[in-house]
Every structure is written in C-alpha cells, then in structure tokens.
Amino acid sequence: MSLLVRYTLNDAKHHDGQISAMEAFVADLKAAAIPGLNYSCFATDNPVEFVGVLEFADDTAKAAFMGSAAFATYKERVGPTFANPPQTTDITAIATTR
Numbered sequence: 001m002s003l004l005v006r007y008t009l010n011d012a013k014h015h016d017g018q019i020s021a022m023e024a025f026v027a028d029l030k031a032a033a034i035p036g037l038n039y040s041c042f043a044t045d046n047p048v049e050f051v052g053v054l055e056f057a058d059d060t061a062k063a064a065f066m067g068s069a070a071f072a073t074y075k076e077r078v079g080p081t082f083a084n085p086p087q088t089t090d091i092t093a094i095a096t097t098r
Contacts, residue, residue, distance in 0.1 A: 001062065005052040006087040007078075012047040014081040019043065021078045022050070028070035036061030048083070055093070 009018055022041045029039055036057025043050055056062040065071060 001056050001058070002091045002093060003052075003054040003056075004089045004091045005054065006089075007050040007052065008083045008087075009048040009050075009081050010083040011081070014078075015043075015047045017081065018050060018078060021074060022052075024077075025070060025074040028073060029065075029068070032068055032070050034061060034064045034068060037065050039065075052086075053091075 007018070009015065026039060026041065029037065038055040039052060041050060041052040054065065056065065
C-alpha cells in the first residue's frame with residue numbers, strides 16, 4: 001500500500017523552508033526506523049508544489065508512521081505554510097528498479 005501526497009504552499013517564500021522541513025522529516029523518519037516504511041519527497045518545477053511517496057509494507061507500518069513523533073513534528077512545523085491540507089491518493093506499485 002502506498003500514498004502519493006501533493007503539498008501546495010500558500011506562498012513561494014516558504015519554498016526553502018519546506019525543503020529544510022522535508023530534509024529534517026526524512027532524517028527523523030530514518031532515526032525512528034519504522035519497519036516497512038519508505039518515504040521519498042520531491043520538489044516540482046513550481047516553487048509552491050511538492051510531492052511525496054509513502055510506501056507501507058502493511059497497516060502496522062502505516063499506523064506507526066501516522067502516530068510517529070517525526071510526522072507530528074513535521075505537521076506542526078509546516079502546516080501553517082500550506083495553502084490547503086496535503087492531497088493524498090492511494091497508489092499501487094506495479095514495477096520498480098529499487
């Protein structure tokens with residue numbers, strides 16, 4: 001099970017802060033070492049739009065992520081800079097080189 005997450009900032013002035021927040025978020029997730037979780041984040045060519053891909057091995061991994069201190073800290077840090085709540089879409093992996 002996986003999620004595609006789209007983040008839209010309310011102002012381009014928050015672009016660098018979002019990048020810093022995502023880098024800190026990934027570092028916090030690595031430190032938490034949640035089994036069965038993989039997270040990747042990307043900037044787009046639009047300075048207010050970012051995307052993330054969350055991959056969960058199972059519902060336990062998803063629940064651990066959702067309840068993690070890393071996720072709570074990230075939401076607290078960047079929530080006020082979002083134009084709207086992040087938009088999520090369930091996605092299913094078909095093939096990967098990873």
